[in-house]
Amino acid sequence: MVTEEEIEHVAKLMRIEIDDHKEFVDKVQAMIDYFDVLDSAGVESEEISMHEIPISNLREDKHIPFNEKLIDKLNNYKGTYVRAPKMST
Amino acid sequence: MNLKISALEFVQEVKNGNISAEDFVAKTLERIQSVDDKLHAFLSVNEEAVDKAQEIDKKVKSGDKVGACFGMPISIKDNMCIKDSKTTCASKMLEDFVAPYDATVITKLKEQDAVFIGKVNLDEFAMGLTTEFSAFGPSKNPWNTEYVPGGSSGGSAVSVSAFECIASLGSDTGGSVRNPASFCSTVGYKPTYGLISRYGLISYSNSIEQIGPLTRTVKDAAFMLNIISGLDINDNTTLDDKNEDYLSEIDSGIEGKKIGIIKEMIGDSIDPAVLSATKDAIAKLESLGAICEEVSLDMVQYSVAAYYTITATEAGSNLARYDNLRYGYDFPVEGYEFNSYISKARKNFGPEVIRRMIIGGFVPSAGKAGKYFLKAMKVKSKLTKEIDEAFKKYDLLIAPTVPILPFKIGEKIDDPVSLFLIDINTVTANLTGKPAISIPFAISNGLPIGIQLLADSMNDKLLLQAAHALEQTVKLPEVPI
Numbered sequence: 001m002v003t004e005e006e007i008e009h010v011a012k013l014m015r016i017e018i019d020d021h022k023e024f025v026d027k028v029q030a031m032i033d034y035f036d037v038l039d040s041a042g043v044e045s046e047e048i049s050m051h052e053i054p055i056s057n058l059r060e061d062k063h064i065p066f067n068e069k070l071i072d073k074l075n076n077y078k079g080t081y082v083r084a085p086k087m088s089t
Numbered sequence: 090m091n092l093k094i095s096a097l098e099f100v101q102e103v104k105n106g107n108i109s110a111e112d113f114v115a116k117t118l119e120r121i122q123s124v125d126d127k128l129h130a131f132l133s134v135n136e137e138a139v140d141k142a143q144e145i146d147k148k149v150k151s152g153d154k155v156g157a158c159f160g161m162p163i164s165i166k167d168n169m170c171i172k173d174s175k176t177t178c179a180s181k182m183l184e185d186f187v188a189p190y191d192a193t194v195i196t197k198l199k200e201q202d203a204v205f206i207g208k209v210n211l212d213e214f215a216m217g218l219t220t221e222f223s224a225f226g227p228s229k230n231p232w233n234t235e236y237v238p239g240g241s242s243g244g245s246a247v248s249v250s251a252f253e254c255i256a257s258l259g260s261d262t263g264g265s266v267r268n269p270a271s272f273c274s275t276v277g278y279k280p281t282y283g284l285i286s287r288y289g290l291i292s293y294s295n296s297i298e299q300i301g302p303l304t305r306t307v308k309d310a311a312f313m314l315n316i317i318s319g320l321d322i323n324d325n326t327t328l329d330d331k332n333e334d335y336l337s338e339i340d341s342g343i344e345g346k347k348i349g350i351i352k353e354m355i356g357d358s359i360d361p362a363v364l365s366a367t368k369d370a371i372a373k374l375e376s377l378g379a380i381c382e383e384v385s386l387d388m389v390q391y392s393v394a395a396y397y398t399i400t401a402t403e404a405g406s407n408l409a410r411y412d413n414l415r416y417g418y419d420f421p422v423e424g425y426e427f428n429s430y431i432s433k434a435r436k437n438f439g440p441e442v443i444r445r446m447i448i449g450g451f452v453p454s455a456g457k458a459g460k461y462f463l464k465a466m467k468v469k470s471k472l473t474k475e476i477d478e479a480f481k482k483y484d485l486l487i488a489p490t491v492p493i494l495p496f497k498i499g500e501k502i503d504d505p506v507s508l509f510l511i512d513i514n515t516v517t518a519n520l521t522g523k524p525a526i527s528i529p530f531a532i533s534n535g536l537p538i539g540i541q542l543l544a545d546s547m548n549d550k551l552l553l554q555a556a557h558a559l560e561q562t563v564k565l566p567e568v569p570i
Contacts, residue, residue, distance in 0.1 A: 035398055
């Protein structure tokens with residue numbers, strides 16, 4: 001059973017403020033109930049396969065100079081904090 | 090001006106000087122203006138599209154080298170970055186985000202003189218299969234505007250189907266290209282995982298999502314694949330296809346090919362009209378010389394649960410970056426402690442995204458991971474083994490793309506599990522990395538039905554050949570808008 005406390009805990013981990021944890025209990029419970037079908041898949045002894053990446057596909061590890069002065073863009077200071085500029089219009 | 094031509098016809102017409110890219114793009118913009126109020130495919134339209142087309146016309150006239158697209162108007166799902174333009178992911182969280190770089194697919198299309206006509210609608214962060222979860226309102230199915238167009242690449246499918254562009258790029262995490270293609274009667278193609286770079290695609294579930302084209306014809310999908318596929322140093326999951334030409338030999342036919350009919354995808358819950366269309370498609374393939382027989386993929390019945398467990402977990406991680414500091418919306422920081430500011434700001438995600446993030450935090454958490462996440466990963470492995478085994482015997486697999494017909498807007502929005510189950514026929518290709526394509530095949534009560542073919546990894550060329558052969562057997566009515 002999914003509990004209100006669990007929803008509250010997960011919401012905190014996911015950093016989302018939820019006004020009514022109760023509202024999510026039923027919705028999450030319905031989904032989790034469906035996921036229980038995995039119990040009958042009989043895959044306990046199955047090994048998890050991993051996606052292998054050929055080393056040749058990796059980009060070269062080299063320094064690329066970046067000339068923009070990022071520090072100049074940081075103009076939103078408050079006390080010892082600084083707010084990064086938004087990627088927006 | 091006939092806006093209903095295919096990509097290849099458009100290229101030929103511009104090349105031959107019969108039409109100009111400028112006129113075609115201008116007419117396409119007029120079309121968008123006249124029908125998109127009803128359809129809501131577009132989130133933004135590129136005001137500079139005509140200027141770009143003019144530049145390409147100049148190159149054609151002066152005999153300069155012109156890219157393969159010749160000014161073809163293409164729409165782009167709004168989760169792919171185009172430098173200096175908004176990329177919203179249909180989310181309030183990214184409403185004003187301006188991409189600082191081009192996705193690799195965009196770079197490649199620019200190099201081939203494509204014209205981006207606009208960015209199109211999707212379920213927020215591609216989480217959904219109806220486009221109803223867009224923060225900016227749902228798109229409508231051009232076959233009947235009371236019905237969903239499918240999703241999450243709903244705007245892409247609508248824009249191609251309603252002649253608001255020639256082709257579109259969508260992304261397919263669990264069927265998000267094929268599902269709307271089926272619902273709107275366009276071709277929708279998810280290539281082998283790794284065939285197209287995901288660099289610049291805003292991630293939802295990295296391990297299984299792929300960019301794919303939505304087009305009028307299978308040949309157009311092959312044409313698009315020729316342009317956008319291949320290795321990319323910015324995405325180390327990409328595969329080297331040795332510059333394969335997917336258009337050449339597309340007329341090869343399917344005589345002698347063995348096709349497995351996936352038993353678990355034509356089960357009891359299938360709509361009778363969809364079942365009838367599937368049987369008809371099988372009969373047509375047999376008449377073309379294919380050998381069709383039933384095959385069982387036992388793990389398909391667990392695939393939807395595995396899919397949602399894995400994707401929600403990856404989504405929880407991917408969406409952690411939207412903390413309203415670097416990415417986000419205008420929300421003053423005053424009066425909040427650091428963590429409570431972020432939590433408050435993240436309330437601006439839509440309900441489906443929040444639901445999936447909660448699930449994404451729940452299923453891999455301590456005490457739950459063994460029951461859900463690890464089992465889901467094991468189902469994924471076993472399903473891959475099963476399908477690999479099937480491809481030792483069969484060249485292709487077949488199933489309906491979606492087991493039901495398009496449904497009314499709002500009909501299923503409050504029932505997430507019934508929505509999940511609509512993905513039953515599409516998630517297998519994503520979990521196993523196999524290529525799959527939806528081909529428009531029938532219309533029932535004025536609503537489209539698509540048929541899905543799957544092939545083994547890197548057998549995309551064979552898949553496109555088979556899809557083209559099936560497509561040639563079909564003559565469908567025109568979209569009534």
